[in-house]
Amino acid sequence: MTFPTFTSTQLDPRARGKELGTHRRKAIVANLAGYSDLFAVAGATPAQVRAWGERALDRSADWAPQLAEEIAGIAAGAGLEPWQVAVVNARTEILAAIDATGEGECSTSVVLPGPRTVQTWDWHDHLRDAPMLWELEPRPGHVVRTFTEAGALAKIGVNTAGLGIHFNILRHESDSAELGVPVHLIARRILEEAATVEEAIAVAMSAPVSASTVITAVTSDDAASIEISPAGVGVIPPEQGVLQHCNHFLAPGLAEGERHATDRPSTYDRLQHLRDRVEELSGDDHTARALAMLSHGPDAAPVCAHPDLTQPINQRWETVATIALDLPAGRLRVHQGGPCQVTEETWQVF
Template sequence: MNSPVAVHASAETDPGAAGRELGAAHGEAIRRTCATYARLFAAHGLHPHHVRDHARAALSEIGSWAPHLAEEIEGIAHGCGLPVWRVGAVNARTEILAAADVTGEGECSTSVVLPGDGEPPRTVQTWDWHDILGGAMLVRTLVSPSGRAIATFTEHGVVGKIGVNDLGLGVHFNVLRHRSDGGRAGVPVHVVARRVLEEAATVDEALRIAATARLSASTVLTVVTRDEARCLELSPAGIGEVAPREGFLTHTNHFLAPELADGERTSAAESSTFERHAWLAGKAPALSAADPTARARALCAHRDDAAPVCAHADLALPEHRRWETLATISLDVTARTMHVHPGGPCAVGEESWLTVPAARPR
């Protein structure tokens, strides 16, 4: 059964007040998400004191790079009654797991087609993560301190992830793993995605924003506008860029930019990322469909179909080793709208989408 996606709409532009509002409204879910991550960290051998110290260091980095988002995180913690470092830990969960040298099967497969002839981009991605975090999904509509309206799919307590802004820029999000990951805590990649959504109107602006963050973990932001799409592979070793080929751009969970690929930390023995990327390469016609439901159904491939783009948890495995496609997401950057289906492509239907505009809540 698919987990529901919670929704929170806010017109509050003061970061601390917006965080407190969110924390109060979704306190139980945020506390539950933080507790689940604590269990996940422990299963990977991380002591709570190490998680706390890393989270506090990450909060310091956020405070220097995006002070208003540090204020928002503090507000979320106060609103839901948790220590600030606990909420900091879920925002820095990618960095904490990278510091512990954690690898795994997932996550995520992304496709963007630029049809040309004035037609809008066609985008879709799966969001694969641990099945125990199915209840952590949250869609937020919010207004930045500068007045930018944003719709973002994220997790309870995490400031942002995938989304679209009212300037017509969208961001897809896939984790990567590089040999330069780890060490002293950097700016969390989820915070980078949120700030890109707040400030960027073009792919080049997104790149300039991301380039100012000192990172300690890797990810790829696939940034899309009406006329352009590019994968920005972020890592502590630098940023690689991947452009579409004949209007088609795909990414899974390994580096494609040659200058970073030599530092790849994920292997075919532990991840399906290489299989999924190869499978996507032959699906351009189906992924070009104007209808997001048709695009989502084009991602319906399981292990027996050659690549687990649509992942289902193996309940025989321990919970920290289980992966599932928890959501399928499409962005319409021309309509400034995000479509979210709770679950994998094999369950998507015309009526299963949650459609959320990047607009000021009324």
């Protein structure tokens, strides 16, 4: 089992978006429908969702006009309105606006130098077909490869400048319904523009946001977890070459406003699980690192999540992917599913 892939041939943002939208039309439309169902179950009306999508598009155009153009191109190719593709890109912001809650989410480990990285990516099981792997060239000679969702501009990824990012959602008391720049666009600009951790931090700090996320930026010998919230940006450096993050704030000034762990306290257990396995997570073997992540609830930390089908769709969580960055090669290693299913043969190199 592998995720679908797409390699863009266009350099112009609108043309690149239209090419992607045309080739991945069914998946993008299905992803929008899946999110529309999720928002409805969580309590949002279609009118609210449209208003949030339009505002996200406006804020994106102010902060990164070229990315707003790419969103418009995707919409044209997929037969959608630009605000609808903006909804897919702003799904984190819309969920924050609804104040959606539930158990689940991602765990990330980075060990320097190398780096040796791995993360689980958990999401709602009815959206398990949304992910794709996308290669694009935002400018000649600079290649970005990202694990993302159909219609979203980026998520976890690497670039050929030697930088990669991991991605975990957060919640903060400052999150609001006044939609700001989508955090997925911040990830994309970092992959497009940054070659150093400091440059990645500068991109994140420049974005006016309404929802929270942590982007862990990594190079061969440097890393930082960049905690983004409407209240500000916190930067967590490695300790003795180790940097691990789950779904709660670690920066002292931001941790006081923590919201995610109020509803999902397992984030603390998951982080402790990673800290207890630093030795196993420090090896060169990406399969061994993934297996070191393995832990199932309820008797242990639920790093590897499986959905409870008795729950409504907004409360069902699944580890959809396990991902390691290969920065020297500028590639991703992606396994479809959780650590409990990983073998050397199940990795998809992209």
